[in-house]
Amino acid sequence: MQRRTLLTGAMSLGVAAPALAQSAPIEIQFWHGLANPLGGLLEKRATDFNATQTKYKIVPTFRGSYPETMVAAIAAFRANNAPHIVQMFEVGTGTMMNAGRAVKPVHELLAETGVSIDFDDYLPGVRGYYSLADGRMMSMPFNSSTTVVWYNKDAFSRAGVDPNKFPETWEGVAEILPKLKAGGGTQVPMSTAWLTWAQIENFSAIHDIPLATLANGFGGLGTELRINNPLVQRHMAALVQWQKDGLFRYGGRNNAGEPAFPNGEAAIMFTSSGFRARVQREARFGWGVAMLPYYQGTPRAPINSIIGGASLWVMNKGPAAGGGRSRDEFVGVAEFFKYLSNPEVDAQWHMDTGYVPVRRASYAIAKDKGFYRENPGADVPIEQLLRGGGTLTDNSRGIRLGGFVEIRTIMEEEMERAFQGQQTAEQALTAATTRGNVVLRNFERANRG
């Protein structure tokens, strides 16, 4: 803590000093939450931008995990020392949207600085997540991903399952799990990371059923959870049963379960498309990527999945009136965003990291370069985001719940109890709904004014 204070102190000195020396560039603080190797790749974008001009200097700083970065930025704002740009994970979006004068909405930033970015070219799922109901952008989309299926082709072959075709439906998955258990040669047939993001949030989106009322919270703060519905109940009950039968293993919260895939313990893993770099580096077997399965007979399923990852938010310096930023600083931020929106830059970011391209133009560039021929399956996440024609419904636009970090933890806690056999899946969803709604009401109350 002490060191952090000193560090921020030192940084604010760094901001103040250039004002004296006129030739020195204007420093723009950029806090991010990506560890290496992704963090290094992100910082390279800042360095590259700095090399294109001399007026502004983006100073990227790693602030720990996404939640830690979020907390650090909020604490800095309260201490009148917020960074210009903060990378905020998607679950923090609801909180940031309601942050009032703490944030500078991107549409305002662009209007005031006269810089333009062609948001019409952005993937609808990406744009929808970070914009207001009327389409005005609130934050700058940057690293987006979505949940996909990673599967071990060698294990599939051993079990006598077609390794080139992952089942499209959950019924199909249920059929192959016992085969994988019997002959796949892995410890467990299936596991998942991001239990709620993969198996509840994206599950609801692709089946076109609501996670919460008021269009998953896009329609206002009065939203209530709707996860306790027959389809989610059915799916959670299946997971609990499979866990009991040794066909599925809950691997822990967030992405703690991920290593079980590259080290060959689990034949099937549900996790982020951003997992690609790690699988490429570590997996000693043939692997494939597939779209999320759905339950047969669900009307309108499957449609597009929703994104995860993070976006960049512009922050005012502190709670004092006026926000404490100069026009020059905002111009610097806008120019940096414009640079990031360049399809060439975005396509390279996509190819380096496994995050999806946020623009159609960047997707086309990656295609032209033959990236998907050389990396089969790398286009699966993008195709999945465009599944069902790419027109978003109220259920597939995204999720905008205040206190969503806490709600996710609640869902995980209740499901963990179900996996321990302390309650049924239905009881878990009922309890999660009740507890989650308390969080939503508290958030509504704290942010009404």
Place this chain on the structure above:
Amino acid sequence: MRKKVIFRGVALPYLLLLPQMIITLVFFFWPAGMAVWQSAQREDAFGLSTQFVAFENFTDLFHDAIYLNAAWNTVIFSTAVAALALGSALFLAVQADKHIRGAGVYKTLLIWPYAVAPALAAVLWLFIFHPSIGLVGKALASLGVNWDYRVNGGQAMTMVIIASAWKQVSYNFIFFLAGLQSIPNSVLEAAAIDGARPMRRFWGVIFPLLSPTTFFLLVVNLVYAFFDTFGVIHALTRGGPGNATETLIYKVYVDGVQNLNFGSSAAQSVILMLIVISLTAIQFRFIERRVHY
């Protein structure tokens, strides 16, 4: 023999006290006062709108099943940690007090764990208990035990108790050893001459004479289990699975730092502050009187 120093004025003594007073005010009273103040408020994460709610944060807590669960977890956890750490430390100290070869090495090794940072200790335990990479975890799995602390709350609790107790054994060991060595030999010899066997000598003579040390350590261990075990829990289970290993101190972190619910978090800190005040009061009242240094 107490030496009395008499100052001529009042300025100098106050001046000498000042640095300590400032530190106490700035680092203890001010934050504690802030916590009390904040516990009566409810505000958004950014501090842009604040509402005075008096005791609502407290009443909410006592109606919150998750909070009561955390309180119960804390009772089980602290009792088990204190019992395990005290019991094993006493056993080891009694063994180390005997005349054995290499006693110095043995003592040094026992004191070592105290120097290990909690997070590191937790990682060491992770390498032992992790179901897929841990030594014991793998061995248990091969014996057919369904060991997975990530889904089994009882196993998770057992693991954090063992890891937390292990850290505290060294500290207890030092005190017990010192306590044992300060028991006069003549008393033990007298008991031996009267025909008391080793077990009887231990329970009849040594244990009662050690009781001030034991009582002091009991309070210290409880305070440790209440407040210093955050690192171990955070690194091993993060309070899960479910809320099986979520203790009061861990919940302060979850609500304050993760969920940005400052009002409730502050209210919980105030409750913890009251607990530590009463533990300290007990310690001063009973221990300071009985122990003769």
